[in-house]
Amino acid sequence: MADAVDWETVRLAARGDPAARRDLVERTIDNLWRLAMRLTRRADDADAIVQETYTRALANLEGLQANGRFEGYLARIATNLVLQRWRKKRPTGPVPVHLADAREEPWQQVARDEDDRRRLSAVWQAVGELDPKPRAAVLLFYAQGESCDAIGRILDAPAGTVKTWLHRSRNQIRRRAESLLAEHPIPGIASHGDLT
Amino acid sequence: MSRPDELTDPNLRDPVLARLGEGADPSPARRQALVDRIAAGGAEARRPARRRRGVWWIGAAAAAAAAVVAAVLLRPAEPDPMPPTALFEALLGPLPTLTASEPVPPDADPPDSPATDALFVFWQDLKEPLSIVAQAASGPRAFLEDDRLENEPVRPAPAGESETKEN
Numbered sequence: 001m002a003d004a005v006d007w008e009t010v011r012l013a014a015r016g017d018p019a020a021r022r023d024l025v026e027r028t029i030d031n032l033w034r035l036a037m038r039l040t041r042r043a044d045d046a047d048a049i050v051q052e053t054y055t056r057a058l059a060n061l062e063g064l065q066a067n068g069r070f071e072g073y074l075a076r077i078a079t080n081l082v083l084q085r086w087r088k089k090r091p092t093g094p095v096p097v098h099l100a101d102a103r104e105e106p107w108q109q110v111a112r113d114e115d116d117r118r119r120l121s122a123v124w125q126a127v128g129e130l131d132p133k134p135r136a137a138v139l140l141f142y143a144q145g146e147s148c149d150a151i152g153r154i155l156d157a158p159a160g161t162v163k164t165w166l167h168r169s170r171n172q173i174r175r176r177a178e179s180l181l182a183e184h185p186i187p188g189i190a191s192h193g194d195l196t
Numbered sequence: 197m198s199r200p201d202e203l204t205d206p207n208l209r210d211p212v213l214a215r216l217g218e219g220a221d222p223s224p225a226r227r228q229a230l231v232d233r234i235a236a237g238g239a240e241a242r243r244p245a246r247r248r249r250g251v252w253w254i255g256a257a258a259a260a261a262a263a264v265v266a267a268v269l270l271r272p273a274e275p276d277p278m279p280p281t282a283l284f285e286a287l288l289g290p291l292p293t294l295t296a297s298e299p300v301p302p303d304a305d306p307p308d309s310p311a312t313d314a315l316f317v318f319w320q321d322l323k324e325p326l327s328i329v330a331q332a333a334s335g336p337r338a339f340l341e342d343d344r345l346e347n348e349p350v351r352p353a354p355a356g357e358s359e360t361k362e363n
Binding site for chain 2 (some may be wrong): 018021022025026030033034037038043044047050051054055073119120122123125126138139142143144148161163166172173
């Protein structure tokens with residue numbers, strides 16, 4: 001993982017230093033692309049989100065306050081761009097459980113066998129049926145590894161609200177995934193309710 | 197003190213949901229192409245476009261407002277409502293009008309309006325023919341009344357008088 005961006009580099013980039021701008025992009029693009037890919041689940045969509053995020057971020061570096069992480073600033077822009085897409089295009093299309101036509105889905109590369117593939121497909125479909133902000137919270141928390149405080153800053157919500165979203169969403173995902181795989185229950189999803 | 201859970205310890209996060217993060221790494225070729233595109237000045241190239249877009253919106257709003265004002269100012273005037281006389285003429289044709297030379301009957305009520313005026317003249321013109329018809333009708337009626345008198349039953353002769361006596 002690349003080193004965190006220091007604010008001196010951000011200051012130089014804000015003055016128009018091309019080397020500093022390229023350094024900002026090189027250090028942050030991997031994590032930002034993963035976030036965009038986990039939210040959009042399409043490589044081309046992730047490319048578009050990443051490019052638009054850098055366009056907006058680099059155009060507004062001059063007024064940026066030097067507090068927090070620069071990566072959080074990028075994550076906030078990218079997540080809001082994805083939220084706009086989700087709100088324009090709801091509900092998301094169903095994900096085929098048998099994955100016959102889902103060659104672009106990211107879990108195709110990581111599934112160990114057919115059962116694993118079906119389980120991951122059902123979980124992704126259940127995640128895709130969540131409301132936009134809880135869905136983003138689940139993906140930022142479980143897929144991106146962000147803390148509840150960081151997710152609250154990205155989604156502009158209190159940390160307590162983020163915990164509530166996670167708690168409710170996990171139960172909703174479990175019920176929905178189990179109904180999708182009624183004949184093959186998913187034993188791996190925990191059912192403890194101590195998130196809040 | 198609460199026991200650790202997945203919110204406080206990342207190692208306790210749900211293992212199935214944690215797999216949502218798998219398989220999301222860009223290929224080296226895709227990553228390099230994206231970096232080159234961004235470094236090629238995507239941000240700088242978009243700045244003027246954003247300014248132009250703002251000017252376009254202002255111009256469009258001004259043009260729309262001018263079109264609304266022009267439509268209000270240049271709209272054709274609404275026609276005046278048709279006066280009662282014109283409406284009457286439109287329905288019944290041209291009406292005769294009173295002139296100063298025409299005599300006004302002494303017992304005629306003063307006309308209230310052009311419409312009642314026209315009706316009054318029409319009635320005056322109609323009264324004379326009606327009276328002629330009434331007189332013509334009275335002749336036959338008198339004749340009928342006379343005929344009815346002739347056909348009355350003959351009263352009986354006074355006592356002591358008879359046809360034989362007369363004969």
